[in-house]
Amino acid sequence: MPGILFLQSDWLEHLGPLYLSAFLKSQGLDAGLVISRSPKKIMAEINRVQPDLLGISLASAGKRSALELLERIKALSQTPVVLGGPHPTFLPETLAHPAVDFIIRGEAEEGLFQLISALKNNSGLENVPGLGWKKEGELKYNPPAKLLENLDRLPFPDRSLYFRYGFFRRLSMRRVIACRGCPFQCRYCFNAPLREYYKGCGKYVRHRSPENIIAELRELKAVSRTINFVDDSFGLDQGLAMELFAQYETEIRLPFIINLRPEQVNEKLARALAKAGCHCAQVGIESGNDQIRGQILGRKISAEQIRAAVKYLKQQGIKVLSYNMLGIPGENLEQGFQTIRLNRELKIDFPRFSIFQPYPGTELGEEIIRKGLARREELWEKFSPSYFRSSPLSSAEISRLSNLQKLFRPAIKFPILEPLLKKLVSLPRNPAFDLVFLASIAAQYRKAANLSVSETMEYGLRNLALYFQ
Ligand code: B12
Ligand code: SF4
16 A cells, blocks of 8 residues: 555544545545554554555644554554644654654645655655654754645545444544634634744635535535534634525535634524524633633633623524633632533533643643743643543642532532532542543533434443543
8 A cells, every 4th residue: 555554543533634535545645544552453454554654643632642652663663654733733843752753744735745755756855845854863844835725625535534444434423624724812722823833824714615515515414414513613704604504504404513702603693503403503611700711811702702602592592512621720719610600600501621731832831831830841741631631730729620620510500519519629639520520521422412322322432541541
């Protein structure tokens, strides 16, 4: 098999490899994927397909386990390894690891194609866009490619990449992305630094045309029960969104899930969403405290705007999932409870609580290092594979807030428990809190994602390891 073999250890369908596979195949190269944590199984696959390159799509959360696995593979195989995705994009020093030969920062369709072509032809690597590589022990970083302006030119994600596994053939929810980039400045998010990285490389926020999205959805319609639009923020261009919803309503009509910034939601948008069949709108509350939300997190959205958005959506019968974070540096327990109370007041259908993670390259992540709240080298080692599990930061307040995150469900449901919970969260972390959390999430996940009971169980069991690693 000429081309790339993607290695993966979770049971999630990642759009990054799907897009890369489609692009490579459109250029006459091949791509395959193996899901395993066993070096023996992975080696058997490498020996079978003889790829030019091994690739991992890496978020910071998976960094530790991915590098450990690669060390073991590298002891057995000469095949070069490339990393892509958010972690190497924002922590390009990851290239220094002996098990890593290359990284590609940012969008990688063109870069990966050129890298494989260069390896095949034994030609120079200086012109491969976005590439990090090693020359006589020195780390070299090439400038990024110009951003692809017309996303309609990309082939649709190659869903067949995962089809060797029955689990993925049976998936009833398919992820689709309608736009790349986000123009906002949230201080905990990777979008502002990514925009900076791409400065001078073209327009950062780009939309696919409604016709192009509908054409992809027509192909997915027969094999999906729910569509999940994973765009960072869907309503950026309301004109395009309205056009898409109108076509969706006549042609696709599958229940769908969507991410929206609260201030973008108005009555007209909510009505169009409901008509098109929106099953669940996911909105970021993040914090119920105005100062934490506005100043620390950099989300210039008032509590009133959040209230109005939820009201419009609920008036149209759309279920609302809220994203919330606890354990934000500077946050105290009372402010954490404000987030709980806002979710309760708004009767959020699926409140989702994670623990704040200072991701590399983000403004807040860098500020934490500058202020000495964590040491850079240690921080990335301490990320847990799931932002639902623990904080890489340590302080008594963060420990209380992390416990409160585990108990979010009873905290929202039973206001009378507040005095008791304030005492409970001061206890050392314990497995009972984890159990309450996992039960709370499992209960809402099925309904939020419109899955069957058996699919939820299979999905949960396959990915439970991510939480406990
Ligand atoms: C959909 C989504 C999910 C889905 C699907 C997982 C996935 N990664 O596809 C779910 C809900 C499961 C999920 C889970 C998590 N996610 Co998430 N997720 C996203 C989201 C919104 C879209 C990803 C996407 O599909 N993008 C579209 C594709 C086309 O872009 P892409 O993935 O970036 O791929 C391009 C390049 O990165 C590159 N590339 C990607 N992979 C590879 C591999 C190789 C070898 C190469 C060379 C290049 C390359 O080329 C691709 C094409 O140009 C992003 C935000 C975003 N806008 O990217 C967050 C995001 C990736 N998630 C994030 C986080 C924190 C998580 C979790 C840790 C949360 C948790 N539950 O604990 C988990 C980790 C799971 C995991 N193992 O990745 C963070 C990562 C931050 C960081 N520094 O790591 C992001 C950036 C959100 C944010 N704003 O902070 N996520
Ligand atoms: S709106 Fe969402 S995706 Fe955009 S910068 Fe803020 S957190 Fe990031």
